[in-house]
Amino acid sequence: MLAQQQIDPSTPTMGQNQQMSIHLENNLKVKVSDVAVYYGDKQALFGIDLDIYKNQVTALIGPSGCGKSTFLRCINRMNDTIESCRVTGSIEIDGVNISDRSVDVVELRSRIGIVFQKANPFPKSIYDNVSYGPRIHGLAKDRQHLDHIVESSLERAGLWKEVSDRLDEPGTGLSGGQQQRLCIARTIAVGPDVILMDEPCSALDPIATAKIEELMDELRQNFTIIIVTHSMQQAARVSQKTAFFHLGKLVECGETEQIFTNPQDSRTQDYITGRIG
Amino acid sequence: MTDTIDTSLSIPKNTSEIVHQGLKKRYAAEKRFRRYGVVAVCVALLGLVVLFSSILTKGYTAFYQTNIQLDITFDESVIDPKGTRKTKDLSSADYAALLKKAMRTQFPEVKTRRDKKKLYNLVSSTAVFALRAKTMADPSIIGQTHSLWLTASDDVDMLIKGHIPRELPENERRISNKEISWVDQLIEAGSLEKQFNRQFFSAGDSREPEAAGIKGAIIGSFYTLLVTLLLTFPTSVAAAIYLEEFAPKNRWTAMIEVNINNLAAVPSIVFGLLGLAIFLNVMHLPRSAPIVGGLVLALMTLPTIIIASRAALKSVPPSIRAAALGLGATRMQTVFHHVLPLAMPGIMTGTIIGMAQALGETAPLLMIGMVAFIVDVPGGPTDPSTVLPVQIFLWADAPERAFVERTSAAILVLLGFLVSMNALAIFLRKKFERHW
Numbered sequence: 001m002l003a004q005q006q007i008d009p010s011t012p013t014m015g016q017n018q019q020m021s022i023h024l025e026n027n028l029k030v031k032v033s034d035v036a037v038y039y040g041d042k043q044a045l046f047g048i049d050l051d052i053y054k055n056q057v058t059a060l061i062g063p064s065g066c067g068k069s070t071f072l073r074c075i076n077r078m079n080d081t082i083e084s085c086r087v088t089g090s091i092e093i094d095g096v097n098i099s100d101r102s103v104d105v106v107e108l109r110s111r112i113g114i115v116f117q118k119a120n121p122f123p124k125s126i127y128d129n130v131s132y133g134p135r136i137h138g139l140a141k142d143r144q145h146l147d148h149i150v151e152s153s154l155e156r157a158g159l160w161k162e163v164s165d166r167l168d169e170p171g172t173g174l175s176g177g178q179q180q181r182l183c184i185a186r187t188i189a190v191g192p193d194v195i196l197m198d199e200p201c202s203a204l205d206p207i208a209t210a211k212i213e214e215l216m217d218e219l220r221q222n223f224t225i226i227i228v229t230h231s232m233q234q235a236a237r238v239s240q241k242t243a244f245f246h247l248g249k250l251v252e253c254g255e256t257e258q259i260f261t262n263p264q265d266s267r268t269q270d271y272i273t274g275r276i277g
Numbered sequence: 278m279t280d281t282i283d284t285s286l287s288i289p290k291n292t293s294e295i296v297h298q299g300l301k302k303r304y305a306a307e308k309r310f311r312r313y314g315v316v317a318v319c320v321a322l323l324g325l326v327v328l329f330s331s332i333l334t335k336g337y338t339a340f341y342q343t344n345i346q347l348d349i350t351f352d353e354s355v356i357d358p359k360g361t362r363k364t365k366d367l368s369s370a371d372y373a374a375l376l377k378k379a380m381r382t383q384f385p386e387v388k389t390r391r392d393k394k395k396l397y398n399l400v401s402s403t404a405v406f407a408l409r410a411k412t413m414a415d416p417s418i419i420g421q422t423h424s425l426w427l428t429a430s431d432d433v434d435m436l437i438k439g440h441i442p443r444e445l446p447e448n449e450r451r452i453s454n455k456e457i458s459w460v461d462q463l464i465e466a467g468s469l470e471k472q473f474n475r476q477f478f479s480a481g482d483s484r485e486p487e488a489a490g491i492k493g494a495i496i497g498s499f500y501t502l503l504v505t506l507l508l509t510f511p512t513s514v515a516a517a518i519y520l521e522e523f524a525p526k527n528r529w530t531a532m533i534e535v536n537i538n539n540l541a542a543v544p545s546i547v548f549g550l551l552g553l554a555i556f557l558n559v560m561h562l563p564r565s566a567p568i569v570g571g572l573v574l575a576l577m578t579l580p581t582i583i584i585a586s587r588a589a590l591k592s593v594p595p596s597i598r599a600a601a602l603g604l605g606a607t608r609m610q611t612v613f614h615h616v617l618p619l620a621m622p623g624i625m626t627g628t629i630i631g632m633a634q635a636l637g638e639t640a641p642l643l644m645i646g647m648v649a650f651i652v653d654v655p656g657g658p659t660d661p662s663t664v665l666p667v668q669i670f671l672w673a674d675a676p677e678r679a680f681v682e683r684t685s686a687a688i689l690v691l692l693g694f695l696v697s698m699n700a701l702a703i704f705l706r707k708k709f710e711r712h713w
Binding site: 076120121123190 | 619
């Protein structure tokens, strides 16, 4: 919204294409340039360049072991926790390089939330799960404020109606789909700009998956979402941009519709038609 | 090439038949293995049963003690001839004379000096302390006559409990025919009884088996374990957390890990020598004191608890760490808010088992002088004291027959503590066990 207002309307000479590119330029959230990742001596990612835009869902697709999860984990520096892992190149978020000395990893992760493949609620109450992030960062002024954050996070994750009367029950007692939405609520509660999702639906049944996909579409109004998925149908359903990874390289990236209907690279063509993968 | 392979050769058609032929043998092997397992379990259980029953049958008699009832006249002319009632006079009075007089009244027929001496020996020489304690506690008792139950000597006790058989020729037993006849007279008069041995739980060690108790050893063990726990628990948990969650995996940490395992394998007596050399000779800490024992045992249990704690931390799924880190928790917050609470049952179990090990440890404590003969019950961790297993060691070494049953009884008490500690560990593990 803000970005659109910044476009000067008093320049009628500007062509439609130019306007579009400025629009995108202002909406650029994550700029990845020449990122390579090594696990020890083994190189997992090769020279990745990718632009990710605000309020869009960007899907990362590709066969198993192609490095899409590794790439996702670079964005909030979760790879720091793996000792043998080394990341080169630059990832800029809002124009700031995340591996810069001035960027603290704790602060970075509070801005870039992550939802994992397997729902991993803390073995604590639903309330404590959601309130944990705000609590450690000191986001709530008082208990009432914290209650409010918990409620609105659960509301936005579409879970409030199901759990509002049992916030004290353990989060691990929920069903798989509910647990995953609880994890999303927990991530939202911190108030991030970007949400990374690492195959969030791979362990869920179709109904739970549909709920989460629906949720993603709502969430992108407020967040930038990057999702790794094995399901091409899912990528086609939820994303606006799709990036295809193959053997550690970014093969192709573009509008989802274009990738699925008119891929430029033959490997993309082969993958989406089921010939590799 | 592959096209020419005759598939009928590589995959047999009569699989079912071949399987059927071998089936009997395969099941027989399984049955045999199961039988071995059952036998192994039975052998282990049998060992345990034999151990417990032999100790129990030998030891339970120590919980009863033969006492003799005597009418003691607290004669003022003996206890306090000057009538001052001063503590000093009361404490140095000749209480043995009261006892002797009571015995003479009970058995007026005993005349010769030698027989009298034997007669007096029916009652424990420690009975005078009971009389003194009673008088000091309440001086108004002086001048009155009271019927009191006094501890019998260990020989009488052994006779009553059947450990000295009456059928034995007189010159082969520690108690003469005459003494036996006196004992029988007392039994007939109803003034000789086996009563619950309260002294065993309320007294410290003694040279006289009938007066020896394990309270001193229990309190000594308590202080020693307290020192051990206070030192070892925070240290080993901190070490385990650092090594498991923070330390980089490099050659140094690998070396530390190997050496922790080495430390766990060091014979305990070596820790005793270390304690002797450093805590006593260099640091001049008090000898025979629980504080030194605790220090030595803390060093000994350190690797056990570190290894158990690391295993417990390792068993917490990495997804929990990822969840906390992903929300922006620092590594320390991740550990203290999530990982440690989940690992705590395992850490507690390891700690209790380490403590049980320390409670049963004898050798290193011998080296730092906790093997000394100490009568007083320790009042703090710096007082000289002994511990339960060392007390057992001391009594097992004593020549008197009555110490045999006391040794077994002390073993029972020690095993009781160990079993309840291990039960607590299992209870904690079961109660807080979490399935993922």
